Amino acid sequence: MRQTQLFTKTLREAPANEVAKNAQLLIRGGYIFKNMAGAYSFLPLGLQVVENINAIIREEMDAIGGQEMHMPSLQDAALWKQSDRWSDEAVDVWFKTELKAGGEIGLAWTHEEVLTDIMTHYVSSYKDLPKFPYQIQTKFRNEMRAKSGIMRTREFWMKDLYSFCATEEQHNEFYEACADAYMRIFKRLGIGQQTYKTFASGGAFTKFSHEFQTLAEAGEDVVYVSEEKNVAVNEEVLAEADLAELGVSKDELEKRKSIEVGNIFSLGTKFSEALGLTFKNDAGEDVPVIMGSYGIGPARAMGTVVDLLADEKGIVWPAAIAPYRVHLVGLNTDDAAVRDWADGIYTALTKRGVTVLYDDRDARPGEKFADSDLLGMPYRVVASRKGKESGRFEVVERATGEMHELTEDELFNKFSE
Ligand code: ATP
Ligand code: MG
Numbered sequence: 001m002r003q004t005q006l007f008t009k010t011l012r013e014a015p016a017n018e019v020a021k022n023a024q025l026l027i028r029g030g031y032i033f034k035n036m037a038g039a040y041s042f043l044p045l046g047l048q049v050v051e052n053i054n055a056i057i058r059e060e061m062d063a064i065g066g067q068e069m070h071m072p073s074l075q076d077a078a079l080w081k082q083s084d085r086w087s088d089e090a091v092d093v094w095f096k097t098e099l100k101a102g103g104e105i106g107l108a109w110t111h112e113e114v115l116t117d118i119m120t121h122y123v124s125s126y127k128d129l130p131k132f133p134y135q136i137q138t139k140f141r142n143e144m145r146a147k148s149g150i151m152r153t154r155e156f157w158m159k160d161l162y163s164f165c166a167t168e169e170q171h172n173e174f175y176e177a178c179a180d181a182y183m184r185i186f187k188r189l190g191i192g193q194q195t196y197k198t199f200a201s202g203g204a205f206t207k208f209s210h211e212f213q214t215l216a217e218a219g220e221d222v223v224y225v226s227e228e229k230n231v232a233v234n235e236e237v238l239a240e241a242d243l244a245e246l247g248v249s250k251d252e253l254e255k256r257k258s259i260e261v262g263n264i265f266s267l268g269t270k271f272s273e274a275l276g277l278t279f280k281n282d283a284g285e286d287v288p289v290i291m292g293s294y295g296i297g298p299a300r301a302m303g304t305v306v307d308l309l310a311d312e313k314g315i316v317w318p319a320a321i322a323p324y325r326v327h328l329v330g331l332n333t334d335d336a337a338v339r340d341w342a343d344g345i346y347t348a349l350t351k352r353g354v355t356v357l358y359d360d361r362d363a364r365p366g367e368k369f370a371d372s373d374l375l376g377m378p379y380r381v382v383a384s385r386k387g388k389e390s391g392r393f394e395v396v397e398r399a400t401g402e403m404h405e406l407t408e409d410e411l412f413n414k415f416s417e
Helices: 021-028 044-063 077-082 112-119 168-188 235-240 270-275 298-309 336-351 365-375 385-390 408-415
Strands: 032-036 039-042 074-076 095-098 104-107 133-140 155-165 195-201 208-215 221-226 231-234 254-268 278-280 286-288 290-296 326-330 356-359 379-383 393-397 403-406
Touching: 021 032, 021 298, 039 044, 044 133, 044 155, 044 168, 044 298, 074 077, 077 104, 077 112, 077 270, 112 155, 112 270, 112 290, 155 168, 155 298, 168 195, 168 208, 168 254, 168 290, 195 221, 195 235, 195 254, 208 221, 208 231, 221 235, 231 235, 254 270, 254 298, 270 290, 326 336, 326 365, 336 356, 336 379, 336 385, 336 408, 356 365, 379 385, 393 408, 403 408
Parallel strands: 195 231, 326 356, 326 379
Antiparallel strands: 032 039, 074 104, 095 104, 133 155, 155 290, 195 208, 208 254, 221 231, 221 254, 254 290, 278 286, 379 393, 393 403
């Protein structure tokens, strides 16, 4: 992608009303645009990051048996009345509206009811189970606070997977497999080190559900962590639980701020009973399906990566989710020979399958370097007059600042890894 072709531009300053660091950097970089509090547009560069995150999530969900689908945001009140989750007293984040044709509808803030209803048409025997449908879809929540940039918005993507099992053993096996998949996802996103599978309250069968909490000063949540024992609990569990059964004592736990990047939950038969999702077991009896729900917010994860890995100069993307692997910066390109040389390496790298953002703008070197640091691609490759004379490109790794001067062949070798 040539930067002169991108409709977005970098900004020197973030809007004064933007308080969150993740959104400040992403707005300045032209990754996102703030439409209003709690609602952002994802611009071409930002959408590419989300797509990269989603690709990782899809790979890991498919690997444990997930099947992708897509459900509507528009919700039928009648369905939610069956599970007692339609009233504003029961659920305080509903957006509701009237249909012109008459009748009230809601905008989905989660999808247990919808999918449970769908599954009643496809599940009838234990042979139909287990099944693990999921989607990456837009949720709407009338959140009171929206001050954490893209980490808490009123309209957001969620990967939500739901498990449908015949037995508790089947359920527990999938629950553990999904927890492991979540840790792999967060590791691949570059936040594995700081992310804890955290005991939270609620959940059928066991006393707990689990939140995936990433330690971060910008977090809205609080967790209690023993780094040594690799155990974390949330505030409710700290207040209620017998910690000995978790292998820690209170004084071993350190209070830390954190971001909930994911959440997994055993639902038991709450929704299957309410909506009549049953199957015939091997004795021929009708029994309710055992369910679980498993969420991740791709944009919240993106904000977390920005928040944790950025330095004073700007964003630092891990290679796995960077919109482009290389930021090619052309200098002295008013000289046609240098410009041809820079264009040549852009074409050659692209042909070899390396994703390249090419700064072909007519701008001063200082501005180009500052923008390159702000945008945060894993590698900056500089094509300049001086480089052309020596036949070498300056290559700088964004995360470490490590610099090398490489010939064209060395460059191809490096990026064909
Ligand atoms: P929170 O406690 O932060 O309000 P939640 O427990 O309501 O979140 P879930 O319903 O479990 O969240 O949603 C699953 C995942 O979706 C969360 O772990 C988070 O990554 C993401 N998510 C939830 N709410 C938002 C939001 N308002 N904006 C962006 N992502 C969100
Ligand atoms: Mg939560």
